[in-house]
Amino acid sequence: MNELLTSSSTRIKTALALFALFIVVSYIDTLFVTWIFLGVFMIVGVHEAMNLFKVEDSRVYQYALISWIIAYFYPNPEVLVLVALVIFAGNLAYKRDMDKKIFLPLLYPLVSFLTLLALYTEYGIEVFWWMLFVVASADVGAYYVGRAFGKTKFCETSPNKTLEGVAGGIVLAAILGPIFAIDGITYWGTLVISIIVAIASIFGDLFESYLKREADVKDSGDILPGHGGVLDRTDGFLFASIIMLVLLRAII
Incomplete structure (x- = not known):
């Protein structure tokens, strides 16, 4: 009890x-503070998703962080994950040494956090x-x-x-x-x-x-x-x- x-x-x-x-x-209600606030949750969420999906490739963090940094300046943040997926697919085809499951944490939860940022910037x-x-x-x-x-x-x-x-x-x-x-x-x-x-x-x-x-x-x-x-x-x-x-x- x-x-x-x-x-x-x-x-x-x-x-x-x-x-x-x-x-x-x-x-405070500023883009920078909201971006930092969501970004901390995003990177921890991506880490947790990697554990759930059993993905160990550290390049996921690189893709996520680069996407998040660009999202601060880009008007439609949620589409940036598509760029990350294109880069990943290109690397996969070229090197053929990447875990295909690497795209999963980019879809969940990165897409959603980018969408949250888009919601803030638009509404x-x-x-x-x-x-x-x-x-x-x-x-x-x-x-x-x-x-x-x-x-x-x-x-x-x-x-x-x-x-x-x-x-x-x-x-x-x-x-x-x-x-x-x-x-x-x-x-x-x-x-x-x-x-x-x-x-x-x-x-x-x-x-x-x-x-x-x-x-x-x-x-x-x-x-x-x-x-x-x-x-x-x-x-x-x-x-x-x-x-x-x-x-x-x-x-x-």
């Missing part, structure tokens, strides 16, 4: 520290708050509704997740999402985006669970006490960010 309370306390303290850090970044820090409430609502709603009413297993990848819980999370995100949406979109537009982004975040969490099961590990890392790794904490956002960017560009 004491161990459970200590674990919960540690988890809450870490969550509050991360939230406080995000508030500071939001208050400002407010879009992060919107996405935060949508993803958190989907997560919290799924947990508590699932515990109270969950009976139907959602899928084999995550046995503890129920269909009722998933539905509850989506409904909560649909209620809270439009409240925190950015300006310039109708209520119905924000509702649709919130629902679709919530669904994406659920599958982002599911994908991370799948990777951990494949790698036979409990957490993606241990850098965040009580939470595990960066990917454990950001998995929903990694899918949600891509879908949100696509939808916002289509609507606005």
Whole structure:
């Protein structure tokens, strides 16, 4: 019992520290600070993904860092990973001595972090708050509704997740999402985006669970006490960010 309370306390303290850090970044609200903030999470996330995918080639870090540096100056950061993949494919064809799995950490999570940076540069820090409430609502709603009413297993990848819980999370995100949406979109537009982004975040969490099961590990890392790794904490956002960017560009 004491161990459970200590674990919960540690988890809450870490969550509050991360939230406080995000508030500071939001208050400063400059490209450089946001770029640094996301960049730290990106490089740790890439490291964790390499462990999950069992990739040991250090050139992944080089591709990721070069892409991230260029992203600071380039107007569409998310497409830079395509350049990294072209360079990788060229090296692979020329030298024939590279692990083909090297492209996996470039797709997950590098693409998503580049997309997060693109969201900031195009729509400002407010879009992060919107996405935060949508993803958190989907997560919290799924947990508590699932515990109270969950009976139907959602899928084999995550046995503890129920269909009722998933539905509850989506409904909560649909209620809270439009409240925190950015300006310039109708209520119905924000509702649709919130629902679709919530669904994406659920599958982002599911994908991370799948990777951990494949790698036979409990957490993606241990850098965040009580939470595990960066990917454990950001998995929903990694899918949600891509879908949100696509939808916002289509609507606005």
